[in-house]
Amino acid sequence: MSLAPIRASDALKKKLAKLGLHTEADLLVHLPLRYEDETRITELARAFTGEAVQLELRVLNNEIQFKPRRQMVVRACDDSGEITLRFFSFYPNQQAALSEGSRVRVFGEVRGGFFGLEMVHPRFHKIAEGDPLPAEMTPIYPSTAGLATSALQKLIGRALADGDLSETLPDEIRQRLKLPGLARSIHFLHRPPPGTDVDTLHARNHPAWRRVKFDEVLAQQLSLRRAYLARREQGAPVLVAQDDLGARLLDRLPFGLTGAQLRAMAEIAGDLAQPYPMQRLLQGDVGAGKTIVAALAACQTISAGWQAAFMAPTEILAEQHYLKLKDWLEPLGVRVAWLSGSLKSKAKREQLAATAADAQLVVGTHALIQDGVDFARLGLAIVDEQHRFGVAQRLALRKKGSNPHQLMMSATPIPRTLAMSYYADLDVTVLDELPPGRTPIKTRLVADNRRQDVVGFVKKHVEEGRQAYWVCPLIEESEALQLQTAQETYEQLFVDLPGLTVGLVHGRLKADEKQAVMAAFAAGDIDVLVATTVIEVGVDVPNASLMVIEHAERFGLSQLHQLRGRVGRGQYESSCVLIYAGPLGEIARQRLKIIFEHTDGFEIARQDLQIRGPGEFVGARQSGVPLLRYADLEMDADLVEMAREVAEEMLTEHPDLAEKHLQRWLGAREELLKS
Numbered sequence: 215m216s217l218a219p220i221r222a223s224d225a226l227k228k229k230l231a232k233l234g235l236h237t238e239a240d241l242l243v244h245l246p247l248r249y250e251d252e253t254r255i256t257e258l259a260r261a262f263t264g265e266a267v268q269l270e271l272r273v274l275n276n277e278i279q280f281k282p283r284r285q286m287v288v289r290a291c292d293d294s295g296e297i298t299l300r301f302f303s304f305y306p307n308q309q310a311a312l313s314e315g316s317r318v319r320v321f322g323e324v325r326g327g328f329f330g331l332e333m334v335h336p337r338f339h340k341i342a343e344g345d346p347l348p349a350e351m352t353p354i355y356p357s358t359a360g361l362a363t364s365a366l367q368k369l370i371g372r373a374l375a376d377g378d379l380s381e382t383l384p385d386e387i388r389q390r391l392k393l394p395g396l397a398r399s400i401h402f403l404h405r406p407p408p409g410t411d412v413d414t415l416h417a418r419n420h421p422a423w424r425r426v427k428f429d430e431v432l433a434q435q436l437s438l439r440r441a442y443l444a445r446r447e448q449g450a451p452v453l454v455a456q457d458d459l460g461a462r463l464l465d466r467l468p469f470g471l472t473g474a475q476l477r478a479m480a481e482i483a484g485d486l487a488q489p490y491p492m493q494r495l496l497q498g499d500v501g502a503g504k505t506i507v508a509a510l511a512a513c514q515t516i517s518a519g520w521q522a523a524f525m526a527p528t529e530i531l532a533e534q535h536y537l538k539l540k541d542w543l544e545p546l547g548v549r550v551a552w553l554s555g556s557l558k559s560k561a562k563r564e565q566l567a568a569t570a571a572d573a574q575l576v577v578g579t580h581a582l583i584q585d586g587v588d589f590a591r592l593g594l595a596i597v598d599e600q601h602r603f604g605v606a607q608r609l610a611l612r613k614k615g616s617n618p619h620q621l622m623m624s625a626t627p628i629p630r631t632l633a634m635s636y637y638a639d640l641d642v643t644v645l646d647e648l649p650p651g652r653t654p655i656k657t658r659l660v661a662d663n664r665r666q667d668v669v670g671f672v673k674k675h676v677e678e679g680r681q682a683y684w685v686c687p688l689i690e691e692s693e694a695l696q697l698q699t700a701q702e703t704y705e706q707l708f709v710d711l712p713g714l715t716v717g718l719v720h721g722r723l724k725a726d727e728k729q730a731v732m733a734a735f736a737a738g739d740i741d742v743l744v745a746t747t748v749i750e751v752g753v754d755v756p757n758a759s760l761m762v763i764e765h766a767e768r769f770g771l772s773q774l775h776q777l778r779g780r781v782g783r784g785q786y787e788s789s790c791v792l793i794y795a796g797p798l799g800e801i802a803r804q805r806l807k808i809i810f811e812h813t814d815g816f817e818i819a820r821q822d823l824q825i826r827g828p829g830e831f832v833g834a835r836q837s838g839v840p841l842l843r844y845a846d847l848e849m850d851a852d853l854v855e856m857a858r859e860v861a862e863e864m865l866t867e868h869p870d871l872a873e874k875h876l877q878r879w880l881g882a883r884e885e886l887l888k889s
């Protein structure tokens with residue numbers, strides 16, 4: 215592969231580097247954004263206004279005008295008519311090229327101006343009479359300030375003439391996938407022959423584009439897959455249960471596992487017994503029952519004589535997990551420790567000592583990954599709501615042991631092809647079944663001038679013995695303002711709901727205050743809990759079956775879905791009331807429509823993806839997506855599927871070609887991603 219640096223001046227190299235172009239190989243796959251057809255000349259008399267055409271003109275005169283602003287105004291003609299060319303910025307050499315009597319080809323959009331036909335800032339070049347027309351379309355490349363299109367065209371032309379475009383896909387695979395050859399495709403895209411349908415090129419569904427996009431996605435899959443296989447080379451503790459702790463936990467549960475939970479459990483159990491570290495993501499919609507699956511994995515770890523850690527992103531959620539896991543496991547003789555930032559120093563010392571000695575399960579927040587936390591024998595690291603943590607934090611937890619197994623959990627469902635890109639370096643288990651007996655949540659949309667009706671609805675709901683959440687508006691600009699609103703809402707509901715107990719929880723409360731409020735709500739001592747989004751993740755109070763969200767139009771779809779998922783967890787009919795304030799923007803309107811019409815997290819995620827695009831979707835995660843320039847995960851989903859299979863095959867059967875393929879597409883970039 216030609217990883218030779220581009221031959222150019224230092225100044226030019228700097229500009230190219232801005233576009234990620236360092237080597238000759240990079241130039242070859244720097245493909246046009248669009249094309250202009252300069253293979254034909256249009257006669258002025260036949261040019262339509264609004265149409266982009268090439269004209270061949272003789273300059274009649276050229277003058278600099280100063281009104282209404284400084285501009286160069288050129289009159290020019292062909293045999294069929296006259297036109298005015300206007301330039302608002304220009305260099306002396308351009309002025310010279312357009313001097314009276316010059317012959318030029320200009321390319322641009324014809325407009326009908328006050329003084330007849332006009333073109334503003336056309337591309338142009340001087341010619342001699344009889345100069346041949348180009349035989350191919352003119353590629354217009356993604357460029358950067360100060361880098362002339364013509365300079366890029368020249369460099370790329372040179373690379374095309376002597377660059378290495380040898381095949382990296384074995385013939386037999388290429389034919390199976392019905393993809394055209396690489397060299398042919400690349401040449402075609404840089405230099406489409408005249409008469410090519412520019413629309414299919416621009417829509418990027420020409421076979422040549424498909425080939426390029428496939429190669430790009432393949433490079434991404436190869437890169438992620440290779441990282442995954444490299445991790446398998448590392449050793450990890452083999453966790454084989456030595457007693458029946460897991461079975462005893464199952465016996466104690468008031469419910470049986472769903473089929474999906476059983477499948478997940480079996481997959482994880484198999485992974486833990488391997489001599490290399492598990493890297494598994496357990497995905498399941500809100501309320502699918504991920505916690506018990508994680509608890510069973512912890513049981514296997516403990517039975518094998520190792521420790522398990524369980525980390526959650528918020529104090530409220532971590533504590534809830536701690537209480538639940540303690541309740542499940544302590545009666546079975548398991549020693550459970552608890553670490554959070556809010557522990558008093560004496561308690562903290564005790565918990566740290568237990569973690570370093572004989573605790574078997576350690577539950578906590580980020581406190582788990584602080585310096586000074588030492589695990590005696592960490593065998594399994596569980597991360598709940600994993601997308602809430604950064605790469606570094608997940609890594610820090612892993613570093614607390616020597617290559618422990620990792621189980622990550624997420625209720626943010628992402629569509630399959632997106633998952634293949636974001637999680638190609640992980641094994642994924644999906645809990646695609648909710649526990650039985652859940653009553654579907656009824657969602658209502660209510661305009662904010664009917665807030666009093668909602669208050670009445672809450673009252674009735676509480677009188678029936680249920681509890682409710684009332685979530686205050688998200689105010690992104692200001693946390694202080696958000697707190698103030700929560701406080702005001704709390705006071706207002708206190709007035710509006712005489713006789714009911716109203717509680718308030720928000721992010722600024724001290725940890726033990728938060729815990730006290732949540733405990734009171736869980737115990738049924740609070741009827742209506744006014745909350746900021748601190749309750750967004752994980753909170754589980756089955757008797758709470760009404761969720762009111764104010765200013766729902768300000769929330770993102772996954773947030774709304776998460777919040778709504780706080781209800782519908784018991785046997786009672788549950789509802790979610792979304793109060794919105796108009797006028798709604800287009801995106802807000804679409805979001806509310808989606809959340810109103812759908813309850814399935816995957817479907818919501820799929821539609822969310824369409825509104826937002828994949829970039830924002832999964833949050834900050836080191837992933838292969840930045841590797842994609844041409845392929846679109848939504849539009850080219852089939853290519854992602856194909857590439858995933860081919861990547862496996864190439865790594866095992868054609869490792870040399872795989873290596874060469876990666877070099878071509880990623881070159882130095884792959885190193886960047888790994889660091």
Ligand code: ADP
Pocket residue numbers: 469470471472475498499500501502503504505506625649650752754756783
């Ligand atoms: P999530 O996947 O959102 O983390 P949880 O693990 O918090 O969901 O489970 C939601 C609720 O469902 C909890 O109250 C849990 O005890 C209960 N649950 C989990 N699995 C089952 C099951 N198989 N049958 C009935 N209830 C279940």
Ligand code: MG
Pocket residue numbers: 504505598752
């Ligand atoms: Mg959960």
